[in-house]
Amino acid sequence: MDIISKSLAQLVQEVPGITAVFSQFGLSYCWNGSQTLKQAMENTKLKENDVLEAIAQLTVTSDRMNEWRKMDNKELITHLMDRYHQVHRVQLEELFRLACRVESVHHEHVKCPIGLANHLKHFFIELEKHMLNEETVLFPRLMQDPLSVTPDHIVTMKQEHELCLEAINKIDDITEGVITPKGACNTWTALYLGLRTFKDDLASHIQLENEILYRGEIT
Ligand SMILES: [Fe+2]
Ligand SMILES: [Fe+2]
Incomplete structure (x- = not known):
């Protein structure tokens, strides 16, 4: 499933560190967790590319999680x-x-x-x-x-x-x-x-x- 079609709550479970991106863009995953990322971006009039780029940057954080898996x-x-x-x-x-x-x-x-x-x-x-x-x-x-x-x-x-x-x-x-x-x-x-x-x-x-x-x- 495309990332923007997933709900905010689902993404919190699946993408390490994504809560920091949601906070940065004022997307409330606790308050509106059932909304898809696309719906949440439309409701807040955010630029899709800005949000997706920030999520892409999370690879670094994912690498950190992988480091912890080795500890x-x-x-x-x-x-x-x-x-x-x-x-x-x-x-x-x-x-x-x-x-x-x-x-x-x-x-x-x-x-x-x-x-x-x-x-x-x-x-x-x-x-x-x-x-x-x-x-x-x-x-x-x-x-x-x-x-x-x-x-x-x-x-x-x-x-x-x-x-x-x-x-x-x-x-x-x-x-x-x-x-x-x-x-x-x-x-x-x-x-x-x-x-x-x-x-x-x-x-x-x-x-x-x-x-x-x-x-x-x-x-
Ligand atoms: Fe605990
Ligand atoms: Fe604890």
């Missing part, structure tokens, strides 16, 4: 914990602080993301539980005795990843696609910039785990 579990897990788990903890604390500030100061603004701070608070609690479970149970087993990891463990991890993606969808709903409104103050701008970075980081984190770390554990 052993220990190297990959060290990378996941340093680059994503620890980074998410810093991101989440700061995003919650910024969301509280924006909701408190701009609650009368028509675009104010009412409920964002509360959603982030609950999302972060669930994500922290998921990461701790990986760090204390799954990762040590995958490094020391991969055969002790059962298919049920992996299914549970992947189900929790799906819940993370649903929580991201809700962030998109509350913020109308994390589009910074005109005239937004510095705090609001920083909040949405941070949310977009967090979304991309989380998507890359989940992609590495689903496609590489947990790929061979279910028969």
Whole structure:
């Protein structure tokens, strides 16, 4: 199937790193994931060639994924914990602080993301539980005795990843696609910039785990 005939959600599953391109062009794969790429480009009046060229550049990122496929579990897990788990903890604390500030100061603004701070608070609690479970149970087993990891463990991890993606969808709903409104103050701008970075980081984190770390554990 031609790439522009595929849905945004399908492309997120199939093309490593494509979420960064969608973010760059303001295409919401969480909000409008069932749209084909062609429909999404028409709706946003983007130039097809610009988007397709950016997607073509992702070969470099695909090469990086192939590099990770050659690494052993220990190297990959060290990378996941340093680059994503620890980074998410810093991101989440700061995003919650910024969301509280924006909701408190701009609650009368028509675009104010009412409920964002509360959603982030609950999302972060669930994500922290998921990461701790990986760090204390799954990762040590995958490094020391991969055969002790059962298919049920992996299914549970992947189900929790799906819940993370649903929580991201809700962030998109509350913020109308994390589009910074005109005239937004510095705090609001920083909040949405941070949310977009967090979304991309989380998507890359989940992609590495689903496609590489947990790929061979279910028969
Ligand atoms: Fe993880
Ligand atoms: Fe995970």
